[in-house]
Amino acid sequence: MQIKRVRHVRRTAITTLSLTACLLSCSAGADDTSGGVGTRDTSRSSSVTATADDAVRETATGPDPAASPGPELVRDAFAGLQATLNDTCTPASGDCAYFLGRVHEEVMGLDAAMKADPKGPDHFPEPIAWIAGLRTTLDGDTSTENLETHRTELIGVRDRINVWMQDHPDDYQ
The missing domain is CATH 1.20.120 (Four Helix Bundle (Hemerythrin (Met), subunit A))
Known part of the structure; x- marks a missing residue:
């Protein structure tokens, strides 16, 4: 059962990172105000990466046990x-x-x-x-x-x- 949990966590982490990479590549140049190719707002990409890191951490540790589930x-x-x-x-x-x-x-x-x-x-x-x-x-x-x-x-x-x-x-x- 523990092995399944580890595999699930790895798959979820890989999926999260893949989605983050796609999001970053899609948003590259979206905030480009200088007209240069390949420039982007690095503060936005770092916040997206931080969000992805948080998601991976939560997936690895599981949801907050104090959170009560909804119906x-x-x-x-x-x-x-x-x-x-x-x-x-x-x-x-x-x-x-x-x-x-x-x-x-x-x-x-x-x-x-x-x-x-x-x-x-x-x-x-x-x-x-x-x-x-x-x-x-x-x-x-x-x-x-x-x-x-x-x-x-x-x-x-x-x-x-x-x-x-x-x-x-x-x-x-």
Whole structure:
């Protein structure tokens, strides 16, 4: 899980730096008042770089833990889970590792969002209980082999959460 976080941080940092480079190249000469080629306002580029550095730092350390999430976090987490609904895999094949890992990650992300939601975890009692049961079943082992062994439980929790959320549209619209 830690390796995935590091990869995610690296990808986000690279994307942020790439976007910053594009922004700088697009804005080069935009404030050019002298008519010279290639001149630009260096104070603006340094502030853009500082902003990009701040974004990379925040990405590397994660969001401010004191910040309370908005209701859109449950909505976004549920959308990620729904994106797995039409996918499937064949046990013991290469496609199961990614698929089951993604379903597990989306379920756990939704659990965290529900627990952090301003309405409180008591607003989502059934999904949180189902996810707790899944955690017990998996016993902390998120290896492909264990996820494949408990594939039915994992997919079942995903599907029950989907049905529950469909009956509570105010939580995801």
